[in-house]
Amino acid sequence: MIAQSLRVLILTLLSLSLTFSWAHAQASPSVIRIGVAAEGVGGRPYSYRMSLDVARAQGLLEKEFARSGTKIEWHYFRAAGPAVSEALASHQVDFVFHGDLPSIIVRSTGIKTRYLMPLYARSNIYVAVPAGSQIKSLTDLKGKVVSNFRGTATQLVANRVLSSVGLAERDMRLVSLDTAGVNAALATGQIDAAFCMLTTFGLKDKNLIRYVFSSNFQPRFSAVGGLLVTDDFARKYPQSVDRFVKAIVQGAWFAGQPQNRDAVFDIWAKSGVPKEYFEREYKNQDLKVTTSPLVDDFVVAKYKAAAADALRFGLVRKPVNLDGWFDRGPLNRALAALHLEHFWTPTDASGKPAA
């Protein structure tokens, strides 16, 4: 009698533990692979300007997933957006940071992802020319050899900038160069002009280049970059998606507090871009705005504009439908759990604080 009940007990326990371990396996994967469409100077596995960078530097994801034994793998892609899209297509990554244009391109190919939150919501772009150049303004770019990082969010921004003065890509000879390539090509005068970012400040300081245009964080030219998760992963591990988003929101919260401004620049400087460049670039910018995680009207409008512009500029060949792509669930739950529902101010489609 006792023996029998003991056997029943053991069997029950065994099956229970099996059930639990199965459920546990389903609740959190053994590894989460993150693809970042960026890279630091000289290939450093760090990026900048994002809330994600804060989460990475503070090990927020690693801490969040330590208790379930989930390993976090970071992959930084020098070839940026296009390479991350390929990694998505071949199921090499679960979460990605993608700029708006590559996100739209990925969606146009039928790869299934969900949009979780923006990682940066404002960006700045410059048009640089060698110091001795005759080029004075954007309209002078006509017929010139101009570099741009094709397939990344910058390409879309450049197209917007060009079209604001009635020009298009076909009016110039566009060379695709990555961030490191731009500096070399500008310094040696191999290109007439470049669409570039703050990473060219060093050349400017040495008086090797001039800027003929800066978008000054104007919302209409700005790109946005966001966090995407594969549909597969989100269906299999919904709780892990919630925990992931929560960790990044914590990073954004840190970045958004004025007293942390200096610490955030220190974190971004891990990428190899001098801290001083961030101080200059973000002089008149509130990091709370530039790293806001809210999927607000501005962000949605930006992606809709990205889809429309990508089609207009011939970067995708058919209209891209964004319905059902934005998944605000994980973000809203994270904001509630962290009591941060009112920390950020939503902005309207034009980028102004919503009334």
Added chain:
Amino acid sequence: MTDLSHWADIHKPSTGLRTGPLPRLPSIAVWSRFPALTGLIVPAALLAAWFGVTWAHWVPEQILPAPAAVLEALDGLIRNGDLKSNLWISLGRVACGFGAGTLAGLLLGAGMGFSDGFARFVRPTFLVISQIPILAWLPFFMLLLGIGEALKIVLVAKAVFTPVTLGTSAGIRDVPARYLELARVLQLSKARTLYRVVLPAALPQLFSGFRYGLTHAWLALVAVELLASYEGVGYLLVYSRQLFQLDVMVAVILVIAITGLALDRLLSLADSWLGRRFGGAP
């Protein structure tokens, strides 16, 4: 990039490059009657596999687009003129680079073929330069020449230069001594000896050099266009990759393959035409 193993014969001057026509497949009636078809078996099988794999969705379309999609993309490239303009640009670069590389290769090869002393003098340097792949030259030449046309043409010329030099020197050195003796006996002038004796005898190896040169020229060009370019077929390839248009990408790969094949056939036709014209023997 430059595979010198084909040119091992330079060190053993008595063997020619040409090994004669390839042995045919065992004479199954059809194949022996239509030898051209034999070469189509493998491509047809690959095409069928491609159809099958994409039709059954074994490979997602985001990795391997279906043949129909590629055909459509190719049609699009032809219609919007992108293919024509970029192909012309690439072919123009190949023509310039091939011309320059062939000229340089002919001169150096002739020097090395006619004069053993000269060959001893330059061969070590030449071989060292030949061993450096095109892509290893690229960063250096980019600094030197920028990323414009000069870079492409110089690199293509460099790719052509090695095989043409080797083919020319080997071809000239392998002209049988008795032919030259005969020319002396007949008291042919130097120019006549060159034109009637040396050239016909060296022609097969010369043309092998040209053919390798042209193949290498095409490969080098596409490689250079992949890295720094705003036009050309290599550029089309990168462009489509960066915008994740895989159907366009595969279409461009096919165009690159077919163009390379066509260039090779063209030279092979020229080879046999010249062979007939000169009759092969003095």
